[in-house]
Amino acid sequence: MARRVAICAVSQTKFVRNNTTQRFQEMELDVLESLREQVDIGFADEGGIGMSINVSNDVFDARTISDAPMTDVLGAHMGCEEKVDQDGAQAIIYGASAIMSGHCDAVLIIGHCRESQGQSRNMCTNLTFDPFFTRPVGLDYCSAAGFQAQAYLSKSGITEEQLAKIVVKSRENASKNPYTPEAPRVTVEDVMSSPMLCDPIRELHAYPVSDGAVGMILAAEDLAVKLTDTPVFFNGHGNNMDSFYLGDRDLTSNFALKGAAERAYKRAGITDPKTAFDIVEISDQYAYQYPMWLEGLGICDEGKAGELIDSDNANGPAINASGGMLAGNPLNLGGFVRAAEGAMQLMGKAGDRQVKGAKTALAHGVVGPAGQFHTVVILGSD
Amino acid sequence: MDSNNDSFVVDGKLALPYQYFAGRTGSRFIIAIRDEKKIKGLECKKCNKVYVPPRATCEHCFCDIKDNWVDLDSTGTVTGFTVVRYEEPHHPVKAPFIQALVKLEGADTPFVHIVQGVPVDEMKTGLKVKAVFAEETTTTIMDISHFEPA
Numbered sequence: 279m280a281r282r283v284a285i286c287a288v289s290q291t292k293f294v295r296n297n298t299t300q301r302f303q304e305m306e307l308d309v310l311e312s313l314r315e316q317v318d319i320g321f322a323d324e325g326g327i328g329m330s331i332n333v334s335n336d337v338f339d340a341r342t343i344s345d346a347p348m349t350d351v352l353g354a355h356m357g358c359e360e361k362v363d364q365d366g367a368q369a370i371i372y373g374a375s376a377i378m379s380g381h382c383d384a385v386l387i388i389g390h391c392r393e394s395q396g397q398s399r400n401m402c403t404n405l406t407f408d409p410f411f412t413r414p415v416g417l418d419y420c421s422a423a424g425f426q427a428q429a430y431l432s433k434s435g436i437t438e439e440q441l442a443k444i445v446v447k448s449r450e451n452a453s454k455n456p457y458t459p460e461a462p463r464v465t466v467e468d469v470m471s472s473p474m475l476c477d478p479i480r481e482l483h484a485y486p487v488s489d490g491a492v493g494m495i496l497a498a499e500d501l502a503v504k505l506t507d508t509p510v511f512f513n514g515h516g517n518n519m520d521s522f523y524l525g526d527r528d529l530t531s532n533f534a535l536k537g538a539a540e541r542a543y544k545r546a547g548i549t550d551p552k553t554a555f556d557i558v559e560i561s562d563q564y565a566y567q568y569p570m571w572l573e574g575l576g577i578c579d580e581g582k583a584g585e586l587i588d589s590d591n592a593n594g595p596a597i598n599a600s601g602g603m604l605a606g607n608p609l610n611l612g613g614f615v616r617a618a619e620g621a622m623q624l625m626g627k628a629g630d631r632q633v634k635g636a637k638t639a640l641a642h643g644v645v646g647p648a649g650q651f652h653t654v655v656i657l658g659s660d
Numbered sequence: 661m662d663s664n665n666d667s668f669v670v671d672g673k674l675a676l677p678y679q680y681f682a683g684r685t686g687s688r689f690i691i692a693i694r695d696e697k698k699i700k701g702l703e704c705k706k707c708n709k710v711y712v713p714p715r716a717t718c719e720h721c722f723c724d725i726k727d728n729w730v731d732l733d734s735t736g737t738v739t740g741f742t743v744v745r746y747e748e749p750h751h752p753v754k755a756p757f758i759q760a761l762v763k764l765e766g767a768d769t770p771f772v773h774i775v776q777g778v779p780v781d782e783m784k785t786g787l788k789v790k791a792v793f794a795e796e797t798t799t800t801i802m803d804i805s806h807f808e809p810a
Contacts, residue, residue, distance in 0.1 A: 424742025
């Protein structure tokens with residue numbers, strides 16, 4: 279039986295539109311110092327952090343090997359240094375695997391991104407498409423989401439009002455989250471009259487451009503219980519990659535998300551996702567994804583997400599108590615911040631957004647055009 | 661960190677010219693469009709599927725399909741679309757414009773291209789379209805200039 283792994287500490291910076299006072303390294307250093315204040319662990323060969331993982335992206339950072347300038351912040355000089363460049367939740371899986379397999383006892387993970395740095399994040403995501411068939415037609419993640427939104431709304435019957443309610447709720451929740459200070463409250467009318475980006479996605483349906491950093495320390499169970507009174511256990515994970523070309527996929531099928539969730543639930547021993555979680559944090563980069571991902575995860579039945587939105591999910595888990603991705607976080611940190619938020623809730627350290635007695639959480643991340651690659655992480659206080 | 665009055669930003673630009681090798685399969689597909697004004701697909705006989713854009717291996721059964729070229733009609737049906745209303749330097753045409761998934765007659769997978777000749781607010785799934793070939797080659801998918809109503 280593999281060793282159990284727990285998150286011992288989490289930290290994040292505020293996510294702001296344009297951080298003009300800090301470099302990447304300074305954002306990550308704030309996270310590192312906060313983590314070190316929470317748990318007493320260093321970088322010694324014996325008993326210290328045995329692997330450091332940086333989550334970052336070369337194109338967003340506009341330099342190759344985006345982890346290279348981070349090694350001193352990560353304590354990775356002459357150490358085991360790794361990088362994850364896709365959804366940051368993948369770094370948790372990577373780090374946990376190293377501990378479960380016995381390669382090391384503790385792992386430090388810190389991720390950063392400045393979406394504000396490039397002229398436009400759409401130009402960055404256009405570069406993820408192949409140079410022959412899909413990049414020249416001008417595809418980027420925003421327009422790819424437009425295709426999926428169009429198809430999903432038509433299939434599900436989710437209305438403009440329901441999309442607006444999702445954004446209103448996200449901003450309401452974000453007003454209690456000190457890490458999303460630039461997500462002002464909005465009304466249904468504000469959302470419904472905001473300009474169209476790519477039909478049917480409106481400006482207020484899209485996650486904001488932001489800069490920030492997030493991190494956590496993972497440890498094997500026997501070490502974790504010495505480091506903290508509030509360990510949060512990594513109880514299962516799953517991921518799944520759909521086809522690359524949009525035309526090869528059924529854009530409304532949630533194929534990859536269902537696959538990722540099924541694997542995660544099996545590993546965590548979950549039979550009914552509707553009742554299994556107190557906290558659900560999903561990466562809703564665009565408003566239509568909130569109902570679509572919830573259906574894919576089985577948090578509600580297919581075709582029932584509209585009812586969930588209208589009833590504010592009164593009898594179900596707390597969904598995106600943080601405000602979710604619609605209130606902040608760069609693309610590559612989405613799932614990582616969701617897991618950090620889930621862990622803070624289970625530690626009882628989520629401040630004004632704390633859900634009382636939360637014991638189980640699901641964190642979800644997604645990258646690639648129109649939800650190509652999904653990651654699901656299951657956390658528990660035991 | 662109290663004040664950033666004496667700090668500055670440095671302008672930068674990543675602009676590195678590249679030559680991407682299109683591969684034998686990709687090259688043959690583009691050459692057919694460029695020289696014969698003909699769109700070809702690759703067929704997996706085991707899965708009974710014709711793929712566009714082309715690929716040498718079927719992703720479902722991993723069969724080698726690189727020699728199974730079939731000629732496709734240059735007309736097809738729009739199976740999905742979005743109207744892009746924001747401006748970006750990487751756009752092939754000025755916004756607002758229509759990006760659509762076009763499923764050619766004889767193909768099983770639609771692919772994304774530009775549709776013109778329809779007012780953007782009247783665009784609908786199910787529209788029959790035909791390829792308009794470009795006068796000048798870029799040896800990319802833009803050797804099809806765009807699709808227009810058939």
